[in-house]
Amino acid sequence: MTPAEAQKRIAQLRAEVSRHDERYYRQARPEITDFAYDGLKRELAELEARYPEFASADSPTQQVGDDRAQGFKEVAHRQKMLSLDNTYSEEEVRAFHTRLAKLLGSGELHYTVEPKIDGLAISLTYEQGRFVRAVTRGTGEKGDDVTANVLTIATVPRELKAVPGTTMPDFVEIRGEIYLTAAEFQRLNAERAAAGEELYANPRNTAAGAIKQLDPNEVAKRKLSIVLYSLGHCEPSVVQTQAELHARLKAWGLPGVERIWHVKGIDAAWAAIGELDQLRRSFAYGTDGAVVKLDDLALQREAGSTAKAPSWAIAYKYKPDTARTRLKAITIQVGKTGILSPVAELEPVFLAGSTIARATLHNEEEIRRKDIRIGDLVEIEKAGEVIPAVLRSFPEERPAGAKEFDLPAAVEHKCPVCGGRIAKLEVAAEEAQGVAWKCQNYDCSAQRAGRLGFFCSRRALAIDGVGGVVAAKLVELGHVQDPPDLYHVPQETLGTLNLGTAEEPRMFGEKNAAKVVAAREAAMALPLEKWLYALSVPDVGESTARELGRRHRSFAELTDSPLLRAVLKKAELLAEREQQAPNSRKNPPKDEADKARRKELCAQLDAAITALDAGVLAGVPSEIGPAVAASVVEFFASEPGRRLLAKLAKLGINPQGSVVAAGVFTGKTFVLTGTLPTLNREEAEQKILAAGGKVSGSVSKKTSYVLAGAEAGSKLEKAQQLGVPVIDEVEFLRLWGGG
Ligand SMILES: NC(=O)c1ccc[n+]([C@@H]2O[C@H](COP(=O)([O-])OP(=O)(O)OC[C@H]3O[C@@H](n4cnc5c(N)ncnc54)[C@H](O)[C@@H]3O)[C@@H](O)[C@H]2O)c1
Numbered sequence: 181m182t183p184a185e186a187q188k189r190i191a192q193l194r195a196e197v198s199r200h201d202e203r204y205y206r207q208a209r210p211e212i213t214d215f216a217y218d219g220l221k222r223e224l225a226e227l228e229a230r231y232p233e234f235a236s237a238d239s240p241t242q243q244v245g246d247d248r249a250q251g252f253k254e255v256a257h258r259q260k261m262l263s264l265d266n267t268y269s270e271e272e273v274r275a276f277h278t279r280l281a282k283l284l285g286s287g288e289l290h291y292t293v294e295p296k297i298d299g300l301a302i303s304l305t306y307e308q309g310r311f312v313r314a315v316t317r318g319t320g321e322k323g324d325d326v327t328a329n330v331l332t333i334a335t336v337p338r339e340l341k342a343v344p345g346t347t348m349p350d351f352v353e354i355r356g357e358i359y360l361t362a363a364e365f366q367r368l369n370a371e372r373a374a375a376g377e378e379l380y381a382n383p384r385n386t387a388a389g390a391i392k393q394l395d396p397n398e399v400a401k402r403k404l405s406i407v408l409y410s411l412g413h414c415e416p417s418v419v420q421t422q423a424e425l426h427a428r429l430k431a432w433g434l435p436g437v438e439r440i441w442h443v444k445g446i447d448a449a450w451a452a453i454g455e456l457d458q459l460r461r462s463f464a465y466g467t468d469g470a471v472v473k474l475d476d477l478a479l480q481r482e483a484g485s486t487a488k489a490p491s492w493a494i495a496y497k498y499k500p501d502t503a504r505t506r507l508k509a510i511t512i513q514v515g516k517t518g519i520l521s522p523v524a525e526l527e528p529v530f531l532a533g534s535t536i537a538r539a540t541l542h543n544e545e546e547i548r549r550k551d552i553r554i555g556d557l558v559e560i561e562k563a564g565e566v567i568p569a570v571l572r573s574f575p576e577e578r579p580a581g582a583k584e585f586d587l588p589a590a591v592e593h594k595c596p597v598c599g600g601r602i603a604k605l606e607v608a609a610e611e612a613q614g615v616a617w618k619c620q621n622y623d624c625s626a627q628r629a630g631r632l633g634f635f636c637s638r639r640a641l642a643i644d645g646v647g648g649v650v651a652a653k654l655v656e657l658g659h660v661q662d663p664p665d666l667y668h669v670p671q672e673t674l675g676t677l678n679l680g681t682a683e684e685p686r687m688f689g690e691k692n693a694a695k696v697v698a699a700r701e702a703a704m705a706l707p708l709e710k711w712l713y714a715l716s717v718p719d720v721g722e723s724t725a726r727e728l729g730r731r732h733r734s735f736a737e738l739t740d741s742p743l744l745r746a747v748l749k750k751a752e753l754l755a756e757r758e759q760q761a762p763n764s765r766k767n768p769p770k771d772e773a774d775k776a777r778r779k780e781l782c783a784q785l786d787a788a789i790t791a792l793d794a795g796v797l798a799g800v801p802s803e804i805g806p807a808v809a810a811s812v813v814e815f816f817a818s819e820p821g822r823r824l825l826a827k828l829a830k831l832g833i834n835p836q837g838s839v840v841a842a843g844v845f846t847g848k849t850f851v852l853t854g855t856l857p858t859l860n861r862e863e864a865e866q867k868i869l870a871a872g873g874k875v876s877g878s879v880s881k882k883t884s885y886v887l888a889g890a891e892a893g894s895k896l897e898k899a900q901q902l903g904v905p906v907i908d909e910v911e912f913l914r915l916w917g918g919g
């Protein structure tokens with residue numbers, strides 16, 4: 181690998197890891213297994229170590245995944261909440277010991293081995309034994325105050341029990357995990373299935389999503405559990421060893437881990453890791469590994485920690501469960517954008533607590549890359565409740581005559597649902613990155629059902645109850661073609677909708693129907709950005725919809741948008757500029773006269789581009805580029821687009837854009853850091869957005885201001901390095917007031 185190749189791969193991996201971090205920590209919707217994720221991160225760390233010139237403090241390898249969400253007060257941890265170094269290899273567990281033995285000058289080290297709980301990290305603060313607050317890990321330095329939500333967990337003691345003969349600390353941070361039991365997870369999903377809603381993916385993400393609800397009553401509906409296993413800041417300190425700590429937590433009345441091993445030396449620790457693997461499936465919480473920790477807290481302090489993880493502990497992660505089975509067939513599913521996704525139909529096999537008969541195959545390319553053929557013996561993997569995936573095939577045991585899978589041939593070159601034309605396209609859609617086959621028929625019933633389910637999803641119009649199953653039924657029975665048709669379905673029809681079969685009917689029910697009717701009424705008042713997102717316009721994701729919604733007052737204005745015309749015009753001018761460049765190699769000038777003429781022309785083009793940039797296009801964000809502009813214009817001029825708008829108009833639905841009359845912060849980007857004296861983060865962001873500004877998570881040369889409060893961290897330093905102006909709350913409010 182050349183340095184240039186390494187640099188490119190590093191950039192690629194950083195982008196990919198960041199994308200998965202965002203989905204995992206902030207949205208609680210991962211799309212790959214932890215094992216796959218850890219593989220990417222490891223590759224990145226190795227490249228950064230091998231090419232230190234491309235290392236960066238911004239890299240996801242150098243930071244703790246950020247779980248902060250909007251709407252919570254931020255609180256600084258007294259002692260940082262770190263991550264753990266983790267490994268899948270025995271050798272590295274042993275190397276961890278060798279390193280410590282050398283550092284501490286002793287081979288006689290005692291360890292504890294504890295289950296690694298697969299929940300979300302939480303810190304409980306007790307003062308004089310009284311519970312005062314609960315905070316998420318956040319950036320590690322500060323997290324979200326989720327006290328009200330944690331109070332819904334019955335086993336969190338409001339008061340620690342006094343332990344005779346010991347002191348109660350004046351102040352202590354107690355760390356642990358919030359999780360959902362398997363039983364509770366199944367109960368919630370059964371409820372959702374009955375209501376025709378989309379099922380939760382796995383217990384960890386359901387718990388993470390629940391704790392980030394703004395309404396504690398909603399949280400209480402999902403019975404969360406908690407387990408505590410370590411201390412942060414503790415004043416005065418109360419224990420000397422890790423083993424003692426576990427005993428004290430239990431004595432205080434806190435729920436502790438089911439079992440710890442207290443061992444001497446690394447051989448015994450490795451044996452304990454094996455024993456834990458045998459037991460862990462019977463625990464109340466999900467576990468994804470074992471944590472080996474130095475037992476002696478004084479030695480822990482001596483070993484110290486890096487910015488990201490303690491040096492005195494290591495997590496050994498168990499590989500996800502795998503099984504071998506036969507691939508009977510490959511079927512094709514059609515999604516809301518028409519993408520054809522292959523699904524593996526398997527000889528049912530029991531794996532990690534359930535029987536598996538289907539697994540994802542991602543896309544045609546992946547099937548080819550892994551050389552998977554119908555009839556093959558395959559290895560499948562299941563981690564937590566993430567959708568099972570096919571890992572590999574065993575070509576040496578292949579039945580004679582097994583042919584390479586050919587997707588278009590398998591569907592006879594037409595959509596398996598509607599029989600429509602299919603075409604191969606580059607797609608950047610979440611469902612299938614790369615090249616995919618797509619059904620070209622907008623009125624395909626699979627696409628119709630997909631769009632209706634999406635229209636009603638939480639992030640779109642939040643018409644709860646109309647998940648995949650209900651949406652498909654409504655389309656199948658002809659009640660809905662386009663999502664707005666949902667408004668014409670009578671409550672009665674919804675109530676008696678049979679989601680089961682004729683022999684085994686399962687009614688949607690009166691109560692659910694009433695909820696849908698109320699939710700669809702409420703949705704009528706949602707702003708343009710939500711409606712635009714909900715209508716599945718090609719290339720318009722959530723943030724693009726938000727930016728468009730802030731720059732247009734209505735659908736009418738959007739369909740005849742001077743802004744989008746200007747974006748397209750500029751792209752045209754730029755293309756022309758490139759074509760006519762006097763020193764173009766692709767299209768060299770014929771002679772000196774031609775060159776002079778082109779110089780003149782280019783100057784004119786430049787002037788026109790500058791005028792656009794300074795005028796209509798001033799402050800236009802990257803989300804609104806030529807591809808998006810073209811998609812939006814084209815879609816609303818097309819038959820389906822016009823049909824949708826006509827239906828909305830007929831229903832009297834006219835969502836309003838949240839246009840900000842060129843506010844004082846138009847074109848300005850802010851980065852927030854630290855705790856402000858009076859405004860919380862949400863309020864400050866609201867002010868910036870309402871005044872036309874943007875908020876970004878990281879400081880760069882493009883940042884206009886860093887708004888810093890108390891205990892501002894590395895962002896402040898970065899701002900000073902780059903010479904970005906740093907302002908405090910008073911100055912911020914002055915600017916905001918137009919002063
Ligand atoms: N699938 C994805 O897309 C995706 C994306 C991001 C992260 N992840 C996964 O999530 C993990 C999360 O990363 P992370 O930084 O939180 O590290 P981590 O979960 O691997 O380890 C650190 C955390 O373990 C927890 N923990 C559980 N039991 C513990 C115990 N007994 N003692 C001490 N700590 C204990 C603590 O909360 C600590 O913060 C990664 O390993 C990765 O596999 C997956």
Ligand SMILES: [Zn+2]
Nearest residue numbers: 595598619624
């Ligand atoms: Zn189709």
